[in-house]
Amino acid sequence: MNQSVPSKYHRPETSYKSCSQSLPLDILWLPRSSFRPAEGELADCVLVVGVSRPKLAAALLSVTLLSLFLTFHVLYDSAVYSIQAASMVSATHENRNILRNQESNTRNINHPMALRKRLKPARPPRPARRLPQALIIGVRKCGTRALLEMLYLHPMVQKASGEVHFFDRDENYALGLDWYRSKMPPSFRGQITIEKSPSYFVTPEVDIYRHVISINYLIIVESNLEDVNENKVPERVRAMNSSVRLLLIVREPVTRAISDYTQLRSRATPSAPAHALSSGHTPHQVPDSAKPFEHLAISPDGSINVAYRPIAISLYHAYLLRWLEVFPREQILVVNGDQLIEDPVPQLRRIEKFLGLEHKIGRKNFYFNETKGFYCLRNDTTDKCLRETKGRKHPRVDPAVVTKLRKFFIQHNQRFYDLVGEDLGWPED
Numbered sequence: 001m002n003q004s005v006p007s008k009y010h011r012p013e014t015s016y017k018s019c020s021q022s023l024p025l026d027i028l029w030l031p032r033s034s035f036r037p038a039e040g041e042l043a044d045c046v047l048v049v050g051v052s053r054p055k056l057a058a059a060l061l062s063v064t065l066l067s068l069f070l071t072f073h074v075l076y077d078s079a080v081y082s083i084q085a086a087s088m089v090s091a092t093h094e095n096r097n098i099l100r101n102q103e104s105n106t107r108n109i110n111h112p113m114a115l116r117k118r119l120k121p122a123r124p125p126r127p128a129r130r131l132p133q134a135l136i137i138g139v140r141k142c143g144t145r146a147l148l149e150m151l152y153l154h155p156m157v158q159k160a161s162g163e164v165h166f167f168d169r170d171e172n173y174a175l176g177l178d179w180y181r182s183k184m185p186p187s188f189r190g191q192i193t194i195e196k197s198p199s200y201f202v203t204p205e206v207d208i209y210r211h212v213i214s215i216n217y218l219i220i221v222e223s224n225l226e227d228v229n230e231n232k233v234p235e236r237v238r239a240m241n242s243s244v245r246l247l248l249i250v251r252e253p254v255t256r257a258i259s260d261y262t263q264l265r266s267r268a269t270p271s272a273p274a275h276a277l278s279s280g281h282t283p284h285q286v287p288d289s290a291k292p293f294e295h296l297a298i299s300p301d302g303s304i305n306v307a308y309r310p311i312a313i314s315l316y317h318a319y320l321l322r323w324l325e326v327f328p329r330e331q332i333l334v335v336n337g338d339q340l341i342e343d344p345v346p347q348l349r350r351i352e353k354f355l356g357l358e359h360k361i362g363r364k365n366f367y368f369n370e371t372k373g374f375y376c377l378r379n380d381t382t383d384k385c386l387r388e389t390k391g392r393k394h395p396r397v398d399p400a401v402v403t404k405l406r407k408f409f410i411q412h413n414q415r416f417y418d419l420v421g422e423d424l425g426w427p428e429d
């Protein structure tokens, strides 16, 4: 830089040139004379930063855009957070609750600013048809439908609406697991799908008679169990899912047998007895549905007619043995059907625990219907009693026959208690 004192007649352009430096910015060194050209010391240079209007406008625009971007970013995160949280809550309520892992996702959502990374993996829940994780395998007329409907009150439970008979009917089993899955309701991950087909427990229906005879007269002859061993259902169930949970609901065996009889009789044509007798049939030819229970359950020689299917099915231990060959005891929960009728909540609590569900079903979910004589069900969306085919009025049975049957069942019931490790306290006379 030129340090000589410039004469007052120096031309500003000269000093300008001497001060100016080549910089990448619009920064210039100008002589003071550029500002005070007339008088005074003109030796100093002055730094002048010049910004053109278009550049200033561009800078302001950049700042504005950046602010807008940041604001949008925060708003976007907040919106995504709200939508995700709301969708999870509504899915929980409207779609019969999503799994625990989704609940934990909801818990993980804390603050919008902290969750961009966490939110990404949380996708909206998608329902799909899944194979059942729990089965009600029987016993028929012990409250299998009531049990399924009551469990369905739980938001984490889905149910197959009908009895699918996949494992016990060869023609269905041949259709494969995809067919079975297609019969299941859509469910969310973590929900439990339950199917009930009471005949799973007692399949095959044939030849239990031989087995029962052996139990009846020789107490237990294990070598004669081959007919019951023909039950392929337990193995088939295990092939689907070896950790499946099995629910077995039982009821006092004589009451169950009478209930079974009542159902069989109600299915027969109402005119059957009259028609049968008036058309010259001997009592032997009269269809079972037309005969009184006493005649079917007790043979003419006074012994118990174990060939009569409602009696045979009540021999629970004979069938349970087969299941215990395939599944560990811990995988089978025995539900007391008589107690489910009297007071459902304690039984349901046990089942919730067994299925690994939170306790959700409580007294608020039931009210006693005096006309029906049974509990009916309610939740936010449902208020219903079971159909009239459930809770039928039983015919009067000769008390002497009831006592005789109860005595007959004592040893069989004991055998069942031994197998399940619990005394269900069924009456002995």
Ligand SMILES: Nc1ncnc2c1ncn2[C@@H]1O[C@H](COP(=O)(O)OS(=O)(=O)O)[C@@H](OP(=O)(O)O)[C@H]1O
Pocket: 139, 140, 141, 142, 143, 144, 145, 146, 198, 258, 259, 260, 262, 340, 341, 374, 375, 376, 386, 389, 390, 391, 392, 393
């Ligand atoms: N809440 C409620 N409402 C109506 N009925 C109830 C209920 N809880 C249990 N039960 C008993 O369920 C019995 C029918 O059993 P299942 O559903 O297993 O029958 S079936 O095998 O599916 O046909 C049925 O037997 P019956 O009384 O002989 O009709 C009922 O006693």
